[in-house]
Amino acid sequence: MTSSNRFANRLFLFVVGLVTLAVGVFLAIVALPGGGVLRDLLSPASSAVDDAVATTPIDPTGGTGGSWLPLALALLCLLLVIVFVVAIFTHGHGRTDSVVVHDDPAGSIAVSSSFADTAITDALRARRDVAAVGVSAWTVTGRPALKVRVRLTAGSSPAPVVAAASDVARGLDRVLGETVPVLVEITGASAVRRGADSRVS
Amino acid sequence: MSGIDPGLYRRVLRRELHSSRSGSTIVVLVLLTLAVGYVGVEAVYAALGRPALLFSPVDVLATLTSSVDGGGTSGLVLGAGVVAAIVGLVLIGLAVTAGRRGRHTIDDDRVAVVVDDRVIASSLARTARTSGRLSEQQVSAWVSRRRAQIDLTPSSGLAVDDGAVEAASRAELESVAYRPALSARVRTTDQGRLGA
Numbered sequence: 001m002t003s004s005n006r007f008a009n010r011l012f013l014f015v016v017g018l019v020t021l022a023v024g025v026f027l028a029i030v031a032l033p034g035g036g037v038l039r040d041l042l043s044p045a046s047s048a049v050d051d052a053v054a055t056t057p058i059d060p061t062g063g064t065g066g067s068w069l070p071l072a073l074a075l076l077c078l079l080l081v082i083v084f085v086v087a088i089f090t091h092g093h094g095r096t097d098s099v100v101v102h103d104d105p106a107g108s109i110a111v112s113s114s115f116a117d118t119a120i121t122d123a124l125r126a127r128r129d130v131a132a133v134g135v136s137a138w139t140v141t142g143r144p145a146l147k148v149r150v151r152l153t154a155g156s157s158p159a160p161v162v163a164a165a166s167d168v169a170r171g172l173d174r175v176l177g178e179t180v181p182v183l184v185e186i187t188g189a190s191a192v193r194r195g196a197d198s199r200v201s
Numbered sequence: 202m203s204g205i206d207p208g209l210y211r212r213v214l215r216r217e218l219h220s221s222r223s224g225s226t227i228v229v230l231v232l233l234t235l236a237v238g239y240v241g242v243e244a245v246y247a248a249l250g251r252p253a254l255l256f257s258p259v260d261v262l263a264t265l266t267s268s269v270d271g272g273g274t275s276g277l278v279l280g281a282g283v284v285a286a287i288v289g290l291v292l293i294g295l296a297v298t299a300g301r302r303g304r305h306t307i308d309d310d311r312v313a314v315v316v317d318d319r320v321i322a323s324s325l326a327r328t329a330r331t332s333g334r335l336s337e338q339q340v341s342a343w344v345s346r347r348r349a350q351i352d353l354t355p356s357s358g359l360a361v362d363d364g365a366v367e368a369a370s371r372a373e374l375e376s377v378a379y380r381p382a383l384s385a386r387v388r389t390t391d392q393g394r395l396g397a
Contacts, residue, residue, distance in 0.1 A: 021289025
């Protein structure tokens with residue numbers, strides 16, 4: 001339920017993939033004996049780079065120092081590195097601390113997500129088919145929503161747990177006076193619940 | 202009664218059923234950061250007129266030209282090109298494929314539900330075990346997007362009541378409205394196992 005921009009992820013992967021594919025195909029064609037046309041492009045391009053480096057001195061009066069192009073390239077690389085690092089850290093956000101926020105003239109009321117956590121966990125943990133419950137609150141399209149992760153014991157059917165979680169969510173609605181979107185994620189079925197008789201399954 | 206916009210649940214479920222591609226994106230971003238950072242370091246070396254560490258970004262093209270100028274096939278350049286092309290194809294594949302996460306949803310009028318396929322397979326395996334009176338090692342099950350497959354291994358010399366298993370698994374699947382809907386298939390292996 002993170003707020004990561006999925007379209008941007010796919011667009012980024014597509015563009016990087018396309019560029020990598022183009023470079024790879026270019027290299028492969030140039031390396032093969034048949035790549036005459038592309039190979040002819042190489043030496044003009046390479047001499048164009050040499051010309052550009054020769055005609056862009058740092059000191060126009062002809063003093064010391066080479067071209068400013070490598071410096072510009074270094075700055076561009078630094079900029080790109082900063083952009084990439086920022087892009088890495090934009091992933092995975094979206095958690096929130098409160099499930100309900102009420103703004104009244106007298107003040108603002110916020111119900112902490114740990115309240116919902118305790119209520120839902122206590123209601124579901126006692127069930128025989130539930131091995132573990134975890135609750136987290138996320139902001140989805142600007143509003144708080146709850147994610148309830150339920151790990152079932154091996155072999156349990158998910159349907160009764162879903163019905164129970166639905167009832168718990170309705171109970172929470174009555175307590176909070178507001179319907180909070182709830183996602184129930186049913187996973188697991190790894191170990192049998194600790195303390196329970198493992199042969200009755 | 203529930204005042205929840207159905208569009209919100211549709212969005213949440215769509216996002217839960219498909220990969221966000223964040224993992225691949227972060228891996229690519231980290232690799233790009235390293236590569237671009239290295240090119241930057243080389244560019245600083247070139248700007249200062251120092252000898253390059255591995256290659257100078259200024260004469261990459263000249264090096265490439267001289268390495269393929271012989272007229273024959275340059276194995277190194279060809280290999281690099283093929284590897285880059287394959288990596289590019291994989292990235293394009295990641296970008297355009299759906300990236301389904303092996304989960305199903307169950308309709309409920311209050312909560313949005315996603316269930317791991319492993320949970321469904323495990324519950325079907327238990328249904329098969331109890332209805333066919335089999336032991337844990339004799340049943341294995343897997344679930345794909347639209348199919349559930351249950352494999353039974355009979356004990357040598359004993360027949361397996363696969364009709365009962367099939368009926369029980371059907372009933373189990375029908376009692377829960379999984380989406381996309383699942384159809385069960387029971388298969389009994391030809392060879393039994395001693396002591397199973």
